[in-house]
Amino acid sequence: MNAVEIEAAISDLAEQPFHKEEFPFAFLAAFGHKETALKRLRTGNNNASDVPGGVLLRNNIHLAVCDVGAVGDTFKALRVSPATTKAKAKFILATDGQTLEAEELASGETVACAYPDFPNHFGFFLPLAGISTIKEIKDNPIDVRATGRLNKLYVELLRENPDWATDERRADMNHFMARLIFCFFAEDTDIFNGRGLFTKTVEKMSERDGSNTHTVLSEIFRAMNTPTRHEGKLDDRHRKAANIRSWADQFPYVNGGLFSGSIEVPRFTRMARTYLLHAGSLNWNQINPDIFGSMIQAVADDEERGELGMHYTSVPNILKVLNPLFLDDLRAQLAEAGDNKIKLLNLRKRMARIRVFDPACGSGNFLVIAYKQMREIEAEINRRRGEAHLGSAIPLTNFRGIELRDFPAEIARLALIIAEFQCDVLYRGQKDALAEFLPLDSQNWIVCGNALRLDWLSLCDPDGTSVKLVADDLFSTPLNQTEIDFENEGGETYICGNPPYLGSKWQSDAQKADLGAIFDGRVKNWKSLDYVAGWFMKAADYGTNTKASAAFVATNSICQGLQVPILWPLIFRTGNQITFAHTSFKWANLASHNAGVTVVIVGISSKMNLVKRLYSLADRENANVVELKEVQNINAYLVAAPNIEIQASPRPTQDLPIMQFGNHTYYGVDLLLTRYEAEEIIVKWPSSAKLIRDFYGSQEIVSGLPRKCLWINDNDVDFALSIPPISQRLQRVASARAKMKSDKSAQKLSETPHKFREQFLGNQYTIVIPAISSENRPYLPASIVNGDCVVGHKCYAMYDAPLWSIALITSRMHWVWIGAVCARLEMRFSYSNTLGWNSFPLPFLTEQNKYDLTACAEDILLAREAHFPASIADMYDLDNMPENLRRAHERNDEVLERIYIGRRFKNDTERLEKLFELYTKMMADAPKGQSATKTTKGKKA
Structure with missing residues (x-):
């Protein structure tokens, strides 16, 4: 949910x-808990509550319904309950149907309210559904409520x-x-003469x-x-000429394109009228445009409506972009100016010429936050200069945007x-705000179009008199938008936003x-780039003609793996450099149990x-703390190191074994068996055991539970075909490969269906590295x-490599x-031998170094063995790692890091900086055409 x-x-x-009896279960159902889990709680099977009338859901909430007047005592009982602690409950809640008290145990934050009012605090309870608490929604639920009501109205009208x-x-x-959104807002903010005028008139x-x-509605519009004016003076001649009905004549002239053109309105049902009145009953004066806009955009999109509200981006996340881009600089200049009126005036003039341009603006989150932050700074300037009464010198038309869809x-x-x-209203007062608000300005400064096809310079010319609008309609957005008329000579342009990401596999034609x-x-292999790369390149090109940032x-994938050498050399060649960056973190949304996509911010x-x-985020002990480091250069991997692109190498560039x-x-899935299937064959045909071996893929390495596979040598084919279940599997493999008409390799392999595409085994053992693993x-x-085990293609293998490799x-x-x-899947590691291993910067290893590292590898393996049958998944759980295994790894790190710099590194940042330093030197020193060290490649079966 x-x-x-x-x-x-x-x-x-x-x-x-x-x-009384039903409330706990209805409450939990409202937060998305399934009926099967609630049924177990109802029967008492999973309910470990030790409080009368209590229901306890582990790792979630301990709540209880009590007699009237007993909420306080029940609440105290929940707080001191041993069951609350044992079940790791996040919340406690007590209610008697008249009042309600709740507490978030981690923060100590509480809610106490009349029972009918508890929905006003729904944001407080969002963690119960796996949604991170967002302050703006927690404090003010109007935006979410408005979105829900408008969505119901929209669906009913369609x-x-x-x-x-x-x-x-x-x-x-x-x-x-x-139009409706404007009317709801206007009637609750005195823009219309009378609170609730629009909703009351419709009702x-x-x-x-x-x-x-x-x-x-048509008549109101x-x-x-x-x-309502003629030649600048109040005059009713236009209203009389239009024969406006008396009950509609109460509404002011708005225009600005919002109510021009057709006034046709869709037909309403009884239910649609009810939804409209319910929406109007909310207090729209409390709407946050930066929140509401991003949620309401999903209402008008059939594909997105099922994810209603999930597009919200928190203000702190947006400020991670805007602050280092330009707001921090404005605040620093404000602090430096102090009460110096000349410096303050110069800062105000500078701000009046700043343009903020979001070429993927959606419903305007970034633009709205930038505008509000700049108005806050301007208000402080005016206060210090004793000019708090002044109107703003920051025009809305300085906040430009491009959006593909018309409704956002x-x-x-x-x-x-x-x-x-x-x-x-906030900085000048309600009276002055109302006096200048209507009629709306008809200037059109948000363009509806494809940002990757439009000329950004023509839409946001940095040198001033550009974009003079021809159309009268604020809400019409021709692709060939001409010009908005205002001076901006010498102003700065800041481009920002959150463009669509879309990896190469998910892009449409x-x-x-x-x-x-x-x-x-311009570059080969561009088809491997994420869609967002287009915005970076357009911004870099824009920056060659301007002083824009x-x-x-x-x-984060555009700063990892194979995309780096494709995209970033192009950007650096335009003269742009990375001026700030935020390394990988979760960009959370309002989806239940959704941690959000992993992103970076690059300026x-x-x-x-x-x-x-x-x-960057601090170490794991302070995972929510952001650390700032001022450096001389940030490279495309977001490391404080020289600009260099790690090139994939087909062979190790140093004294490393082949991986x-x-x-x-290869279309031979029938070569794989479950353990049960293998046992079933061996029981009936015991001699078939020599054809079946343990099989390890990524999951099997982590779980410690191998599957089985057929591994048939050429001289055993006739024997294999004599066993019916094996023969049937080989026939299916041959058929599957033969069907791949466009794949010559598959066609060829269909002649030998008993074989994997590769046929490598170790002599004594194989070191196995999963291709995908958890961060x-x-x-x-x-x-x-063991060397006779088969390693699948979702792993990398090192056959009989020296143990110090581990x-x-x-x-x-x-x-x-x-x-x-290496590239990542979200935050998970996607390992690459050509990028991760073959390029790994390593100091020269002496024989003593290799001996010491071999001992460390053996200690790690022995520490694991001591906890058999625990799996890697069990032993490498961050919170439950066995102490002897942890010590073995720490000893290994110490030995290796002393080889690098003679001591332990302070943190991962220092490690990366050293590795990039070594890689840069390694590439500079390596003779062209240097071949890899000859090492064991595995025996061919």
């Missing part, structure tokens, strides 16, 4: 009659008006919703069955498009308009073509001599298996190296 659904569920619960759901009419429907003038609601583009403009009014229009002819949120600029700032892929079944383990889960692979040094240079 998402936040919008949860709010609706608990609101419904609070409105229903209170049932059901009643299917023609409005067509591509031809969808823009009309979205425009209608934008009074429309029939209960909704039959004439569309005509009432017509009034707001009809002027409309919401972005509306969100900025609302933000401007709210800032005027049209999106591939978008990237092709930017990269084709840019910062985007992006998938680029062509401005020279800037201090580079590198932000290769395991054996691939939550402190070390890579490399293991060792000491390297399972070291912290190697962990941080592959974390930086």
Whole structure:
């Protein structure tokens, strides 16, 4: 469930009659807990509560319903309950149906309210659904409630008006919703003369069955498009000429394009009218445009409506982009100015010429936050200068955006308009804000179009008189938008945003073509780039003609693996450099049990001599603490090191053993067996045991439970075919490979269905490295298996390699190296032998070094053996790692790191900086065409 659904569920619960026995289960159901789990709690099987009337859900909540007046005592009993502690409950809650008290045990934060009001605190309880608490929603649930009510209205209107759901009419429907949002906001902020004027008028003038609601709304919209002034003076001649009904004449002239054009309204049902009135009953004065806009954009998108509310981006996350991009600099200049009126005036003039440009603006989150932050700084300037009464010198038209879809583009403009009014009220007062708000400005500064195809310079010309608008309609966005008329000579431009990521495998043909229009002819292999790379390249090109700086949120994969040497040399050649970066972290949303996508933030600029700032999450003990380090250079891997691209190498560049892929079944899945299937064959045909071997893929290495596979030598084929279940499997393999008409390798292998594509085994043993492994383990889960075991292609294999190889692979040094240079799947490591192992920078190892590392590897293996049958998954759990195994790894790290610098490294940052230093030197010293050390490649079966 998402936040919008949860709010609706608990609101419904609070409105229903209170049932003492049912409340705990209904409450848990509202947060997405399944009926099967609730059924077990109802029967008492899983309910370990020791409080009368209590229900205890482990790792979640301990709640109890009590007699009237006993909430305080029950609440105290829940807090001191041994069961609460033992079950690691996150919350306690007590209610008697009249009052409710709850506490988040980790923070000590509490809620005490009348029972009907507890939905107002739904944000407090979101962690119960696995959703990280977000302060803005926790403190003010209006945005989520408004989204939910508008969504119900939208769905009902489309059901009643299917023609409005067509591509031809969808823009009309979205425009209608934008009008409603404005009306709801205006009636609760005195923009309309009278609180609740819009909702009360609709309720009074429309029939209960909704039959004439569309005509009432149409007349209200017509009034707001009809002027109330003539030649600058109040005059009713235009309203009289238009024959505006008396009950609609109460509404002011708004225009600005919002109510111009067609005033047609979709037809309402009784239910749709009810949804509209319910939405209007909320206090829209409390709307946060930066929150509301990002959630409401999903209402108008059929594909996204199921993820309603999940698009919200928290203000702290947005500020991770905006602060280092330019806001920190403005605040520093404000602090330096003190009370010097000349310096303050110069800062105000500078801010008036700053443009913020989001070329993937969605519903305008970044633009709204930037505007509000700048207004806060400007207000402080005015206060210090004794000019608090002044209007803002920061025009909304300085906040430019491009958005592909029309409805979010409309919401972005509306969100900025609302933000401007709210800032005027906050810093100048309600009277002055209202005096200048209407009519709306008709300038159009958010463009609806494809950002990767449009010319950014023509839409956001940094040199001033650009973009003079021809259209009168604020909410029309022609792709060939001309110009908004205002001076910006000498101003700065800051490009920011959170563009769509989309890895290469998930891009449509049209999106591939978008990237092709930017990269084709400039670099090979551009088709491997994430979609977000297009925004970085466009920003870099823009920066060659301006003094603009840019910062985007992006998938961490553009700063890892094979994408680095494709994208970043191009960006650096434009004269841009990385000026700040935030290394990998979770960009959480409002989805239940969704940790969010793993991202980086990268800022680029062509401005020279800037201090580079590198932000990163602290070590695991302080995982939520962000550390800042000022450095001379940040490279494309987001490391404080020279600009260098790690090149994939087919062979080790140093004295390292060969590491290769395991054996691939290649459309031969029937060569693999479960342990049960293997035993069934061997029981009936005991001599078949020589054809079946242990098989290890990534999962099997981590779990310690190998599968089985057929491993048949050429001279055993006839024997294998004499065993029916094996013969049938080989026939299926041959058929599957033969069907791959476009794959010549598969066609050839269909002639030998008994074989894997590769046929490698170890003589004595094989060192195995899973291709994919969790970042939550402190070390890579490399293991060792007997030489006659078969290693699958989802692992890398080192056949009969020296044991000191394990000491390297399972070291912290190697962990941080592959974390930086290999690609990741979210935060999980996606290992690469060509990038991670063959390029691993290593000092020269003496025979004594190898002896010491061999001893460390043996100690690690022996420590694991001591905990048999525990698996790697068990032993390398971060919180439960056996002490002797931890000590063995720490000893290994100490031995290896002393080889590097004669002591232990202080942290991973220092490790990475040393590794990049060594790699740079290694590449400079390596003669061209240097071959790898000859080492064992494994025996061919």
